[in-house]
Amino acid sequence: MTNPKNPHPSQRDPGPGAQDSGLHHDEARAAYARLVRDAASGDKDAMERLLVRAQEVAYRVSLLVCGHQEDAEDVMQEALLKTFQYVNRIEDPGAFRTWLYRTVRNACLMKRRRRVDEPARHASIEQGDTTTEGESRPMEIQDHSRSADQQLIDAWIGDRLRRALDHLPPSYRAIVVLREIEGLSTKEVAAITHISEANVKTRLHRARGLLRQHLGDL
Numbered sequence: 001m002t003n004p005k006n007p008h009p010s011q012r013d014p015g016p017g018a019q020d021s022g023l024h025h026d027e028a029r030a031a032y033a034r035l036v037r038d039a040a041s042g043d044k045d046a047m048e049r050l051l052v053r054a055q056e057v058a059y060r061v062s063l064l065v066c067g068h069q070e071d072a073e074d075v076m077q078e079a080l081l082k083t084f085q086y087v088n089r090i091e092d093p094g095a096f097r098t099w100l101y102r103t104v105r106n107a108c109l110m111k112r113r114r115r116v117d118e119p120a121r122h123a124s125i126e127q128g129d130t131t132t133e134g135e136s137r138p139m140e141i142q143d144h145s146r147s148a149d150q151q152l153i154d155a156w157i158g159d160r161l162r163r164a165l166d167h168l169p170p171s172y173r174a175i176v177v178l179r180e181i182e183g184l185s186t187k188e189v190a191a192i193t194h195i196s197e198a199n200v201k202t203r204l205h206r207a208r209g210l211l212r213q214h215l216g217d218l
Helices: 025-040 044-066 069-089 093-113 148-165 170-181 186-193 197-217
Strands: none
Touching: 025 044, 025 069, 025 093, 044 069, 044 093, 044 170, 069 093, 093 170, 093 186, 148 170, 148 197, 170 186, 170 197, 186 197
16 A cells, blocks of 8 residues: 555656646546556556555545645545455446545545534645654655746645635535546536536636635735
8 A cells, every 4th residue: 555644656657648637538537447447357566556646646636625634644545445445346447536536525525524614724735744853844746847937836826726725615625626626527526526517517616706816815
């Protein structure tokens, strides 16, 4: 099982489509489907590669939706455990990411019900976690395709977006993350959140308005 303290491993899936962000939606779906089928048949290497990729997706989404780094790590581990346990029960291997997003969302909702109030802000990826001495330690996430100046600009924009997301109701936040950040279709978001496509569009429209308002205040 992957290490929860290293949610962004440096060793990534070297196979086709290792970076989901650079894949066409259909290509990503096909790549996951191959991994799921191979893992379900007992291919240990495929299982390991599937878990590595699932870890990155689960942590990224759970950090934004849950709002607490410790919750995000717990949710990520839960998602990985369920992937390992139930990979051979997934009826549509091509829909693995939809299944994973639903698992993460449901786990985050359960975490929220155990908390009295909403978090004051999201854990910042730039801030990272803390050492045993209580010092801040940034998560090492590098994008060598961008200049240092561009990375600083992206980090500033990302931090503002995370703080703006804090102000959204949980149901709106999940839809924004899935639709705008993860790039899922309205139909996929509706399936994950168990609401109609019309409601997804309505909530997304309202959430965009709230985000513009809060981004303007930051």
